[in-house]
Amino acid sequence: MAADRRVWLAAAGLALVHLCVLSAGLLAPYDPEEQNRDLPFSPPMRLHFVDSAGSFHLRPVVHPWVAFMADGAPRYQEDKTRALPIRFFVRGEKRGGGTGTAGRRLFGVDAPAHVYLLGTDDYGRDQLSRLLYGGQVSLFAGLLATMIALSLSLLLGGISGYFGSWADDIIMGSAEIFMALPWIYLLFAVRAFLPLHLDTRQAFFLVISIGGLTGWARPSRLIRGVVLSGKQRDYVRAARGFGASTAYILRRHVLPDVSSVALTQAALLVPHFILAEVALSFLGLGVGEPVPSWGNMLAGLQNYYVLKSYWWMSISGLALIPVFLLYYWLSDALQARLSGVAQ
Secondary structure (H helix, E strand, O other): OHHHHHHHHHHHHHHHHHHHHHOHHHHOOOOOOOOOOOOOOOOOOOOEEEOOOOOEEEEEEEOOEEEEEEOOEEEEEEOOOOOEEOEEEEEOOOOOOOOOOOOEEEEEOOOOOOOOOOOEOOOOOEHHHHHHHHHHHHHHHHHHHHHHHHHHHHHHHHHHHHHOHHHHHHHHHHHHHHHHOOHHHHHHHHHHOOOOOOOHHHHHHHHHHHHHHHOOHHHHHHHHHHHHHHOOOHHHHHHHHOOOOHHHHHHHHHHHHHHHHHHHHHHHHHHHHHHHHHHHHHOOOOOOOOOOOOOHHHHHHHOHHHHHHOHHHHHHHHHHHHHHHHHHHHHHHHHHHHHHHHO
């Protein structure tokens, strides 16, 4: 029961994260490509329930930033003379042909003022909006790449374990080659042979294809072991003796055992492929600007002055931590549940 509870808690946490990025059109206050060149690298705004005059507000307020130059870099201080109330379910605007959609936003302030709860980047783009829209790229790249890798693992591992012979030798020999190479370097090597400049759609599908095609080896070995063990069981031999077809045996007796292993492997693979997309986009080989992803949002940290002075530029890297922990917690809980069922 404890393992089941952990599975549901981890799954609920991941469902909430993915629901938030899917709802970016509502939750993001601005278009992720909208620029405000007057406020580059502005810090996260603070929510206040008590203004500078000491008045309490049920509706939180923010004080806009006033920019000034110091040591050749923009610096900011709050304008305490202005209090901007946060308004909910405001109408947003799509500007400049960005990727966002015009419509209702969860919160905002009266134009022409802006609210930047997670600050802005070097172009004055809202970090919260880019985090939410970027999550659609990074998180779902991990999910789609995992689907490709697991599909190949189920197919090749199932063939190898059930039919054996020369097919087993070829498939498992190939898997050992893939496993001997560090997956991230293999990913870079494959990407290096492909065109450098790709549009956003091509880059996205390229990342998930490379990830899926390079990540099948380890799960396929585990699935092969489960299939190899399952086909030797007495009830499978009895079914075969009564004339059951291979398709029936696989569907009725083998795949139920494989599905548990596949789910556990999926929870381990998704973080790997998210990291692959982040690494490729960080290095300029994945999804490029101006479309946000959690990888290219971190690209600014390659500059030392950004890393030193503007901590909020690492927000997408910080967002990876709870996502990875939830996936690993889910994997651990699934493994514990599988072990409990086996006993």
